[in-house]
Amino acid sequence: MGARSNPNDGAHTAMTEPANSSLYAAREPIFPRDVKGKFRRLKWAILAVTLGIYYITPWIRWDRGPELPDQAVLVDLANRRLYWFWIEIWPHEFYFVAGLLIMAGLGLFLFTSALGRVWCGYACPQTVWTDLFLLVERKVEGDRNNQLRLLKSKWTFQKIRLRLTKWTLWMLIAIATGGAWVFYFADAPTLLKDLFTLQAAPVAYSTVAILTATTFVLGGFMREQVCIYMCPWPRIQGAMMDDDTLTVAYRDWRGEPRGKARKKQDATPELVGDCVDCNACVNVCPVGIDIRDGQQMECITCALCIDACDEIMERLGRERGLIDYLALSDEGRERDGQPPRSAWFHVFRLRTMLYSVAWALCGIILLYALFIRPAIDITVAPVRNPQFVTLSDGGIRNAYDIRLRNKHGDARAFAFQLVADETMTLRLEGEDDLEVVVPADETALQRVYVIAPADSGPAQADRTDLRFWVEDTLSGERVYEDSLFNGKGTQ
Amino acid sequence: MANDPSEHDPVTGTETTGHDWDGITELNTPLPRWWLWTLYLTIIWGIGYTIAYPAWPMISGATKGVLGYSTRAEVAEDIARVDAQNSEISAVLASADLSTLTRDDPAYQFGVSGGAAVFRANCSQCHGAGAAGAVGYPNLLDDAWLWGGTLDEIEYTVRHGIRNDQDDDAHWSEMPAFGEIFSEEEIAMTTDYVLSLSGQDHDATMAEQGAVLFAENCAACHGDAGLGDPSVGAPNLADAIWLYGGTRSDVEYSIINARFGVMPAWGLRLSEEDVKAVTLYVHQLGGGQ
Numbered sequence: 001m002g003a004r005s006n007p008n009d010g011a012h013t014a015m016t017e018p019a020n021s022s023l024y025a026a027r028e029p030i031f032p033r034d035v036k037g038k039f040r041r042l043k044w045a046i047l048a049v050t051l052g053i054y055y056i057t058p059w060i061r062w063d064r065g066p067e068l069p070d071q072a073v074l075v076d077l078a079n080r081r082l083y084w085f086w087i088e089i090w091p092h093e094f095y096f097v098a099g100l101l102i103m104a105g106l107g108l109f110l111f112t113s114a115l116g117r118v119w120c121g122y123a124c125p126q127t128v129w130t131d132l133f134l135l136v137e138r139k140v141e142g143d144r145n146n147q148l149r150l151l152k153s154k155w156t157f158q159k160i161r162l163r164l165t166k167w168t169l170w171m172l173i174a175i176a177t178g179g180a181w182v183f184y185f186a187d188a189p190t191l192l193k194d195l196f197t198l199q200a201a202p203v204a205y206s207t208v209a210i211l212t213a214t215t216f217v218l219g220g221f222m223r224e225q226v227c228i229y230m231c232p233w234p235r236i237q238g239a240m241m242d243d244d245t246l247t248v249a250y251r252d253w254r255g256e257p258r259g260k261a262r263k264k265q266d267a268t269p270e271l272v273g274d275c276v277d278c279n280a281c282v283n284v285c286p287v288g289i290d291i292r293d294g295q296q297m298e299c300i301t302c303a304l305c306i307d308a309c310d311e312i313m314e315r316l317g318r319e320r321g322l323i324d325y326l327a328l329s330d331e332g333r334e335r336d337g338q339p340p341r342s343a344w345f346h347v348f349r350l351r352t353m354l355y356s357v358a359w360a361l362c363g364i365i366l367l368y369a370l371f372i373r374p375a376i377d378i379t380v381a382p383v384r385n386p387q388f389v390t391l392s393d394g395g396i397r398n399a400y401d402i403r404l405r406n407k408h409g410d411a412r413a414f415a416f417q418l419v420a421d422e423t424m425t426l427r428l429e430g431e432d433d434l435e436v437v438v439p440a441d442e443t444a445l446q447r448v449y450v451i452a453p454a455d456s457g458p459a460q461a462d463r464t465d466l467r468f469w470v471e472d473t474l475s476g477e478r479v480y481e482d483s484l485f486n487g488k489g490t491q
Numbered sequence: 492m493a494n495d496p497s498e499h500d501p502v503t504g505t506e507t508t509g510h511d512w513d514g515i516t517e518l519n520t521p522l523p524r525w526w527l528w529t530l531y532l533t534i535i536w537g538i539g540y541t542i543a544y545p546a547w548p549m550i551s552g553a554t555k556g557v558l559g560y561s562t563r564a565e566v567a568e569d570i571a572r573v574d575a576q577n578s579e580i581s582a583v584l585a586s587a588d589l590s591t592l593t594r595d596d597p598a599y600q601f602g603v604s605g606g607a608a609v610f611r612a613n614c615s616q617c618h619g620a621g622a623a624g625a626v627g628y629p630n631l632l633d634d635a636w637l638w639g640g641t642l643d644e645i646e647y648t649v650r651h652g653i654r655n656d657q658d659d660d661a662h663w664s665e666m667p668a669f670g671e672i673f674s675e676e677e678i679a680m681t682t683d684y685v686l687s688l689s690g691q692d693h694d695a696t697m698a699e700q701g702a703v704l705f706a707e708n709c710a711a712c713h714g715d716a717g718l719g720d721p722s723v724g725a726p727n728l729a730d731a732i733w734l735y736g737g738t739r740s741d742v743e744y745s746i747i748n749a750r751f752g753v754m755p756a757w758g759l760r761l762s763e764e765d766v767k768a769v770t771l772y773v774h775q776l777g778g779g780q
Binding site for chain 2: 022023024025222225383385386389390391392397429430447454
């Protein structure tokens with residue numbers, strides 16, 4: 001633009017814009033009307049199940065023996081352990097968590113390519129908690145029309161009372177939400193007692209406070225703004241949908257031209273479609289859009305407009321499904337008067353199958369890794385400063401730091417064995433025999449010495465292979481690790 | 492160039508900003524107002540933060556911040572807190588009798604861990620980070636000890652040192668420089684005998700004559716069989732370990748010039764618990780008796 005003479009002249013004048021075209025816009029308050037129907041029932045069920053899981057899980061007990069926590073699901077950050085019922089994850093096994101995250105990602109790909117933003121509409125915490133907050137709002141202030149009236153009314157005692165009641169209930173839900181979160185990170189009954197007696201750690205209170213604040217603000221006031229402006233996932237999802245993705249859509253070829261039912265009786269069917277322009281779909285929408293305008297970035301496919309429209313269609317004695325789960329590839333067929341293909345046709349296609357296979361493979365690998373992992377584990381670190389030590393009788397000694405992991409809930413004795421040139425001997429620092437006791441669920445570091453006599457082959461050679469076996473003397477479980485012995489030839 | 496800002500884009504129906512470059516029209520999709528407030532809020536927060544915490548670079552250092560926070564003070568606080576936590580076990584270690592301290596005792600574990608740090612800071616310069624020593628500086632990993640390798644002996648050596656002027660209780664012994672006493676031939680004979688003690692290549696006739704010289708001049712400290720004597724710090728000449736090298740020329744050099752290894756008295760420099768900690772650490776490196 002630099003080559004032109006003052007090219008922005010016009011633009012500058014255009015900057016002085018009329019007030020109605022500001023670059024910023026205030027949030028339009030949305031008051032979704034209550035609705036009944038199969039999707040609403042499904043959403044209530046999912047809400048009950050997900051919230052139930054969230055609140056109840058930390059209180060499930062699981063006996064792991066006297067020295068381990070008895071909480072079924074526990075993220076023990078201080079001791080670096082992750083407990084999930086019968087599974088215990090140590091930090092060096094964190095790949096299980098990475099694997100689960102990959103599965104979660106692939107699962108989202110699968111569901112998005114099959115059913116669009118089904119995660120957003122049904123299972124996302126933002127949607128679930130917003131639904132809960134909306135429920136409270138309706139119980140306190142009444143349905144959509146009452147809420148609209150209350151918004152416009154002056155600050156009377158009645159309004160203050162209703163607002164305070166609503167905010168208090170929201171706040172209680174928010175505190176319960178933030179409160180439940182911290183129970184995943186400490187023994188829940190103890191922490192609950194500590195929280196109330198002001199004995200809990202400051203980080204527990206600050207976590208509860210932050211999550212309370214975000215729940216209260218995001219669920220009560222930000223709502224659809226979170227999905228539209230803050231969440232990155234909807235942007236990614238756009239790239240995962242295709243023509244066969246089932247998503248919430250309006251059959252405009254059936255509904256248009258829209259008109260009032262009263263007029264329809266006088267009109268010819270060719271001129272007036274099934275849509276009676278009752279705005280039910282708009283009034284129930286939690287993100288404040290009109291689905292009849294087509295697929296929109298704001299739509300979280302919660303399907304409540306389907307319920308709302310079906311209710312009206314039924315009342316008018318017309319076919320349901322004016323708003324429905326539709327695939328773009330069926331639009332042409334339907335316009336030609338053919339029936340849409342079945343949902344299964346759209347769901348089972350190469351893309352979703354590949355996602356399913358990848359997802360299942362990931363799961364199988366994780367399960368396999370889970371079942372073959374031993375309950376004891378060793379890591380051998382050769383001490384290489386110095387490479388070896390010459391003893392007074394001319395023998396050559398190498399040292400190894402062996403880390404022993406006992407994942408059992410009780411102390412175990414570990415027996416060492418060396419498999420190498422038979423002239424070599426094994427000795428443990430600080431022990432008279434070849435056994436070490438490792439406390440329950442702990443790691444022990446043991447220095448071991450391997451000694452080759454003065455004139456033996458390994459003492460003279462450069463390097464000799466050797467293998468350490470470690471056996472759990474109680475269960476007989478054995479693990480090994482290979483290492484090297486440095487002789488004089490190393491010099 | 493600029494159109495009427497109230498004009499609407501024909502495709503989307505969205506209002507335009509009135510900006511138009513080469514036929515590309517900018518649509519006005521308003522940003523939420525709260526987003527703008529969030530931006531202002533972060534700016535205010537940012538300014539407040541730089542006032543509260545050390546931030547702005549000045550000529551002689553950065554602004555201190557009104558909260559008086561400094562990472563240095565935080566580290567000092569952390570150290571003080573850990574010291575306070577350890578004060579009890581430190582006291583136990585300082586007054587412990589090391590030879591009766593069991594490995595399961597928390598004070599033992601504390602001593603070994605702390606001793607490793609003491610060793611790195613004070614001993615590794617001569618004995619090496621891995622305690623393998625160097626020529627003239629004993630290897631602490633092997634089973635040969637000039638002044639004894641029990642816990643009590645190591646503790647004594649650490650505390651009082653060797654051949655130093657600071658501590659009257661320091662280990663002391665001095666080998667004469669035989670270059671001024673022996674003839675060249677006598678030195679060669681003695682060298683051959685010393686080499687024979689550890690089974691190295693030597694001239695048997697020379698060694699036989701050297702044996703006589705050894706018995707008269709060296710055995711008092713190194714013993715009749717050359718096995719050494721820890722009470723005077725005389726090294727064992729019959730084993731495979733040589734502090735100053737075990738080749739013919741090394742041995743000859745040692746006989747002619749003698750050796751005089753010195754170690755500071757760490758009891759004068761380190762705290763009581765540090766002396767004991769480093770003793771425990773050295774003892775469990777593989778050679779402790």
